[in-house]
Amino acid sequence: MSKLIYIIDDEKEICELMRIVLESRNYTVQVGYDGDDALKMIEKKKPDLLIIDLMMPRINGYEVIARLKDIPETAQIPIMVLTSLTKGSRKSDEEWKKSLAVQDFITKPFEPLGILKRVQDIIGQ
Numbered sequence: 001m002s003k004l005i006y007i008i009d010d011e012k013e014i015c016e017l018m019r020i021v022l023e024s025r026n027y028t029v030q031v032g033y034d035g036d037d038a039l040k041m042i043e044k045k046k047p048d049l050l051i052i053d054l055m056m057p058r059i060n061g062y063e064v065i066a067r068l069k070d071i072p073e074t075a076q077i078p079i080m081v082l083t084s085l086t087k088g089s090r091k092s093d094e095e096w097k098k099s100l101a102v103q104d105f106i107t108k109p110f111e112p113l114g115i116l117k118r119v120q121d122i123i124g125q
């Protein structure tokens with residue numbers, strides 16, 4: 001059975017690129033464009049992986065991550081953050097990953113095939 005991945009980012013081009021790359025490896029992908037979309041999608045069905053940006057309209061990625069971590073039923077959903085917010089930050093991606101308590105953290109721009117490897121490391125297939 002195909003693993004389900006949600007991609008949540010307000011940049012539609014990023015979502016489409018990620019969708020194409022992940023579907024090429026037989027992942028099932030659903031896309032949302034803000035944190036509200038993410039929470040509604042997760043309420044209907046928990047994904048095997050959530051890939052989310054931090055800065056988005058309405059509900060940002062920080063808030064989505066915090067809400068998911070606070071609810072036992074969603075606290076174990078693997079999360080990969082994909083963002084440009086941290087460009088110029090003195091913190092490394094690894095430090096961001098630890099501070100947010102997520103499975104992976106990637107700064108945009110990114111290498112699509114590199115993302116695929118990291119997804120496979122997190123959820124397999």
